[in-house]
Structures are given as C-alpha cells and as structure tokens.
Amino acid sequence: MERARPVRETPTRAGDTGDTRPPHHRSTVKRLKWPSWLPIDPYILLLLGTVGLAALLPARGTGAEVASGASTAAIAFLFFLYGARLSTREAMDGVRHWRLHLTVLACTFVLFPLLGLAARGLEPVLLSHDLYTGLLFLTLVPSTVQSSIAFTSMARGNVPAAICAGSFSSLVGIVLTPLLAAALLGGTGGGFSADSLLKIVLQLLVPFLAGQLLRRWIGGFVARHKKILGYVDRGSILLVVYTAFSEGMVQGIWHQVSPLRLGGLLAVEVVLLAVMLAVTWYGSKALGFDRGDRIAVQFAGSKKSLASGLPMASVLFGAHASLAVLPLMLFHQMQLMVCAVIAKRRSRDPEADPEPQSEQPLSQDPAAGSRISVGTGTRSG
Incomplete structure (x- = not known):
C-alpha cells in the first residue's frame, strides 16, 4: 500500500487567489480582450464597420433628418x-515649462498647416480636390492627449509635460482650428463660411465652456463614471461617422475616389508623419531640451486628434464630411502604429531612467476611444 505523500503548505499573501500558474500564464486572461500583436486598432475596426453600415444602409429621408439631429x-x-x-x-500648472508648450503648439498649428499647404502642389495629379481638402483639414486639428501621455510614459519621457502639452493643444484647438x-x-472651396464659424461656436465652444463652468459640481461624477462616459464618447463619434458617410453615399461622392487616389493619399500621409516625427525629435534637441522633454515634444507634437477632428469636420463640410475625415482616420491609425514602435524602442534606450515615471490618469482626451498597448495591457488613447 502506497504511503500518502505529505502535502507541502505554500505560504500565501493577502489577496492571493491560490493560482499556482506562472505569472505569464496568469496574465494571459487579461490580454484576451484584444491581442496585442494585432496591428489594427479595435476602435478603427468599429469605425470601418460603421462606414460599411453607412455604405450598405445609408440614412435617407426622415431617417437622415433624425440621424443628423442626433x-x-x-x-x-x-x-x-x-x-x-x-x-x-492642471493645464495651467504647466505654464512654468512654457518653452516646451510653445514648441508643441508651433508644431501642431504652424508647421503642420505649412506642410499641408505645401501639399497643394500634389493636386490634382496625386490627390483629388476633396482628398486634398481633407488632408489640409487634418493638419489643422489639435493634438491628442491620452495617446501622447501613454506613449511618453512607455518611452520613459516627461509625462507631466505631455499632459500639459496635450491639454493646451486641445484647449487652444477649440478656438484656433476654426479660425x-x-x-x-475658404480658399480651397472647403465650404467654410461665417455660418460654419457660428455653428462651431454653438455646437463646440459653447458646450465646452458650459462643461468647464459646471466642472466644479459635476467633475467628481464624471471622474467616477469615466469608463461609462467613455463609451458615450465612442458611440457619439460612431454616430457622427455614420451620419457623415450616409450623406456622402446619398450624394454619390464616393464614386470620385479611386484606389489609385487612396494609395496616393496613404503615401503622402506616410511622408507627413515621418517629417513631423523627425522635426519634433531633432528640432527639440537643437532647442536644448533634455531626453524626457524631447520624447514629450515628439509624441505630443506629431499627432492629431480624431476625437476633436471628426465633430469639427461634420460641422464644416456637411455632406462632404465623409471624404474630409478620411485622411484623418487613416492618419490616426498610422500614428498609433508607428508611435507604438518608437515608444518601445525609446524605452530600451541606454539613456532612459531605470524606472518609468508614474503614469497619470488618462481621462482627459477620449481621443476617439482608441486602444493602444502600454506595457502588458491596453489603455484608451
């Protein structure tokens, strides 16, 4: 008869679930939400699905009026x-680092638009008029907040500077982008007018200022329910995309876009992103910024916000908004993929600090609800 083997007791710590699997096996459950190796942002898939729905079942008649009002x-x-x-x-606390913030604002609202104007020479050989208008609009929208913070944290850069720079860009963009x-x-036939400016003020600036005024009373509620409200953000943007692309389908403007034009647009955006990444990195070095600040400048100064750009385009372009936002949608996905690779390489830089700076709450810019890989998990960006 075999003697029973003694059971070895393993000491447990508070909060231990008793799972004896290796740590890397235990963490795989969290990663099942979205495979980190997939290059496509899951929210981009939702956006593409919404575009497909608008192509198959565009809103017409009364349905279009309801969708437009909603x-x-x-x-x-x-x-x-x-x-x-x-x-x-929090944004004003960063005024002390004014040189960095002015650098990011100059990249976002001066250098980007200049490059957009320079691309006018590609019309109509490489880009159609509507695609060029969308590309120019892309260069005018503010920078992201969440993804800039997340990538800066991943690369072990100056996270507080990224928070302030992104916040300043969003704040300034509410006024400066329409201007x-x-x-x-106006000179490109983009449909901008005094009426469009009034719509921007009423639909964007007035609600934003109302939120700022009421933040003292509702800020706590918003912070406690940020996850639920994040879904509201994403759903709102999907509704905007569906309405814009439905109008485009009804107007028949998609027949104007050929695969060759789309390929040309992608090539132009690759060059645009490469130029901005190089200028922000080497330009900030020439200005005397240290490594942490250069990382913040690069990630905050080279990206554009899909969350801010889509609603503005819907107001400015109306039925032509579908083509106007196409360059921004493509650029958004491209910048996430490229910056994720750069951030991972920066984190392995011998000059990097041994420990990354503490990560700040990423709740200031819904940034179209995108998902980006940070360390072993995912965050909205």
Whole structure:
C-alpha cells in the first residue's frame, strides 16, 4: 500500500487567489480582450464597420433628418464632456515649462498647416480636390492627449509635460482650428463660411465652456463614471461617422475616389508623419531640451486628434464630411502604429531612467476611444 505523500503548505499573501500558474500564464486572461500583436486598432475596426453600415444602409429621408439631429446633439454633448473632464488648473500648472508648450503648439498649428499647404502642389495629379481638402483639414486639428501621455510614459519621457502639452493643444484647438479653417479652407472651396464659424461656436465652444463652468459640481461624477462616459464618447463619434458617410453615399461622392487616389493619399500621409516625427525629435534637441522633454515634444507634437477632428469636420463640410475625415482616420491609425514602435524602442534606450515615471490618469482626451498597448495591457488613447 502506497504511503500518502505529505502535502507541502505554500505560504500565501493577502489577496492571493491560490493560482499556482506562472505569472505569464496568469496574465494571459487579461490580454484576451484584444491581442496585442494585432496591428489594427479595435476602435478603427468599429469605425470601418460603421462606414460599411453607412455604405450598405445609408440614412435617407426622415431617417437622415433624425440621424443628423442626433449627430448634432451628440457633438454638443461630446464637447460638454470634454469641458467637464479637462482640468484647467492642471493645464495651467504647466505654464512654468512654457518653452516646451510653445514648441508643441508651433508644431501642431504652424508647421503642420505649412506642410499641408505645401501639399497643394500634389493636386490634382496625386490627390483629388476633396482628398486634398481633407488632408489640409487634418493638419489643422489639435493634438491628442491620452495617446501622447501613454506613449511618453512607455518611452520613459516627461509625462507631466505631455499632459500639459496635450491639454493646451486641445484647449487652444477649440478656438484656433476654426479660425485656421476660415483662413485656409475658404480658399480651397472647403465650404467654410461665417455660418460654419457660428455653428462651431454653438455646437463646440459653447458646450465646452458650459462643461468647464459646471466642472466644479459635476467633475467628481464624471471622474467616477469615466469608463461609462467613455463609451458615450465612442458611440457619439460612431454616430457622427455614420451620419457623415450616409450623406456622402446619398450624394454619390464616393464614386470620385479611386484606389489609385487612396494609395496616393496613404503615401503622402506616410511622408507627413515621418517629417513631423523627425522635426519634433531633432528640432527639440537643437532647442536644448533634455531626453524626457524631447520624447514629450515628439509624441505630443506629431499627432492629431480624431476625437476633436471628426465633430469639427461634420460641422464644416456637411455632406462632404465623409471624404474630409478620411485622411484623418487613416492618419490616426498610422500614428498609433508607428508611435507604438518608437515608444518601445525609446524605452530600451541606454539613456532612459531605470524606472518609468508614474503614469497619470488618462481621462482627459477620449481621443476617439482608441486602444493602444502600454506595457502588458491596453489603455484608451
């Protein structure tokens, strides 16, 4: 008869679930949400699915009117939430680092638009008029907040600087993007007018300011329910995309786009992103910024916000918004993929600090609800 083997007791710590699997096996359960090796952002898949739905079942007649009204209300509510989330005090705390913030603002609202204007020579040989208008609009929208913070943290850069730079860009973009559009898009036939500027003020700026004014009373609620409200953000943007692309299908403007034009647009955007990444990295070095600040400048100064750009395009372009936002949608996915690779390489830099800076809450820019890989998990960006 075999003698029973003694059972070895393993000491447990508080919070131990008793799972004896190796750590890398235990962590795989969390990764089942979205495989980190897939190059496509899951929210981009939702956006593409929404475009497909609009192509198959576009809103017409009364349905189009209902969708347009709901989209207008969703845009206003979206910017109201932006105002309620954005801590003006936190943004103003970064004024001490004014050189860095001015550098990021110059990249976002000066250098980007100049490159967009330079691309006018590609029309109509490589880009159609509508695609060029969308490309120019892409260069006018503000930078992202969440993804800039996440990539800066991953690369072990100056996270507080990234928070302030992204916040400043979003804050300034509410006013400056419409003004730049009035100055630059008017000459391209982009449909910008005084009426468009009034719509921007009423649908975007007024709700944003209302959110800022009410933040004292509702800021806590918004912070406690940020996950649920994040789904509201994403749903609102999907509704805007569906309405815009439905109008485009009804108007028949998609027949104007050929695969060759789309290929040309992708090539132009690859060059645009490469130029901005190089200028922000080497330019900030020439300005005397240290490594941590250069990382913040590169990630905050080279990206564009899909969350801010889509609602603005819907107001500015109306039925032509579908083609106008196409360059921004493509650029958004491209910047996430490229910056993720760069951030991982920066984290292995011998000059990097042994430990990354503490990660800040990524709740200030819904940034279209994208998912980006950070360390062993995912975050919205």
